[in-house]
Amino acid sequence: MTTSELDSRNIAISMRKSVENLVISSQDAIGQSISQALTFSGVITQHTNQILQETNVEVEELHEHAYFA
Secondary structure, three states, rough: OOOHHHHHHHHHHHHHHHHHHHHHHHHHHHHHHHHHHHHHHHHHHHHHHHHHHHHHHHHHHHHHHHHOO
């Protein structure tokens, strides 16, 4: 193999490694974003459920007061 061919091969290997690293970094960033979104969604769901439960208790209390009035 000539020096030029070796240089071309080394450049191709280097470029492939750079692309592989970029793909890995992108996958990590996407995974972190999805994880954060799921965590946020879980917090919002818990908060919403808590509000719904509190609202149901208040509605039941209002019904009881209206029934006995």
